[in-house]
């Protein structure tokens with residue numbers, strides 16, 4: 348008989364998954380060991396600074412690999428579930444049924460341009476797929492081709508040294524190769540970080556295959572921030588400074604950049620915001636294509652008759668200027684389609700509201716986002732509570748009195764929101780579920796069941812047995 352207490356799960360060892368955890372740890376150590384080579388290469392190809400940014404991102408990437416390894420060790424991700432045969436089951440006699448997840452199959456990862464380590468060849472989606480037991484094909488991002496190839500070599504060496512099959516990761520380059528891989532019948536799932544247009548085109552290819560496959564795209568997001576009158580009164584200048592530093596961080600090239608700030612009419616923070624923007628340093632963008640995209644989208648926002656530029660310092664050579672624009676809530680609602688477009692770079696739009704009704708109208712005009720942030724005082728819960736259903740429908744992560752940039756990796760993390768923010772995705776251990784597929788075994792002889800589902804529970808897993816944990 349199986350038993351449903353956790354016991355000595357990690358010590359007993361979930362053999363196969365413990366082995367995979369060791370591969371991931373080896374990969375993490377190899378990346379750290381190669382930092383002296385990889386970080387300067389990344390800096391040359393992406394224009395991102397080595398310190399603190401690229402070193403910190405490499406550390407995050409190593410942590411990520413180890414965290415996914417750690418996720419495997421207690422076997423909980425297997426969702427092992429046992430329902431014994433029951434002749435008295437209310438809807439009629441039921442057979443013995445046992446369910447757990449298995450790897451979905453080879454995963455194609457379209458690496459991101461803005462995170463050359465953490466969302467690239469050895470990055471988040473690769474770590475999730477390897478942890479799940481899936482081989483990976485990475486389509487390198489054209490913004491850092493040499494880094495992608497070299498990271499791939501280091502990753503494959505480390506994985507095979509640790510005992511993984513030799514071809515468990517492959518790196519491919521060029522648009523056509525990515526599309527051909529996406530159409531390849533052996534690819535079972537794909538993940539992507541990039542533009543809405545690119546993600547949508549690839550999503551449609553994945554869906555139009557003779558055998559459609561899941562496509563997990565992280566696309567574009569405006570990430571609204573709502574500031575209440577009470578918060579402006581209590582700490583307006585602090586909020587203004589935090590907002591400017593969040594939307595200009597990394598030259599605004601983060602999917603979680605706050606692209607829209609809802610402020611009460613008469614907030615009196617324009618001078619503070621202008622000064623905070625003027626105090627920022629110009630930063631280069633990842634590459635000329637991204638810079639051109641930024642300037643084109645920004646020009647559209649600036650030229651819109653509804654907007655007013657309230658702060659736009661001159662750019663120094665090879666850098667881009669942070670830009671702050673303003674619009675009233677009524678103008679925003681009327682012009683929403685063109686104003687709610689993500690502008691990938693250091694710009695943001697302030698929307699000035701008059702009352703709660705006007706906040707509701709702005710929120711109703713927004714597209715779904717990765718995050719929604721609220722700055723409010725503890726005395727304002729009654730103002731905020733009625734907005735929460737709308738904000739929850741709009742976003743995948745709700746932030747209270749903080750900023751959306753900076754995504755910690757932990758079990759409860761959710762990085763994703765309804766389309767067009769994503770086509771369903773998550774960051775952190777929960778992402779492993781995307782590349783696993785549930786299978787049920789009906790009336791199987793115990794000896795032919797996977798160990799996780801056998802009566803003796805040889806891996807000592809926490810299992811749901813006959814509906815109970």
Ligand code: NAP
Nearest residue numbers: 460461488489521522541542545548565566567602640691
């Ligand atoms: P992208 O143009 O969407 O490209 C991302 C990846 O998808 C690249 O490997 C690209 O390959 C491939 N791809 C895109 N469209 C394709 C198509 N139709 N057929 C085949 N492959 C395709 O994104 P990006 O270059 O990283 O940045 C461009 C824009 O994406 C930015 O300006 C920004 O708006 C957005 N972005 C968003 C995030 C986010 O986290 N949400 C991150 C980065 C960028 P090739 O280039 O080799 O064809």
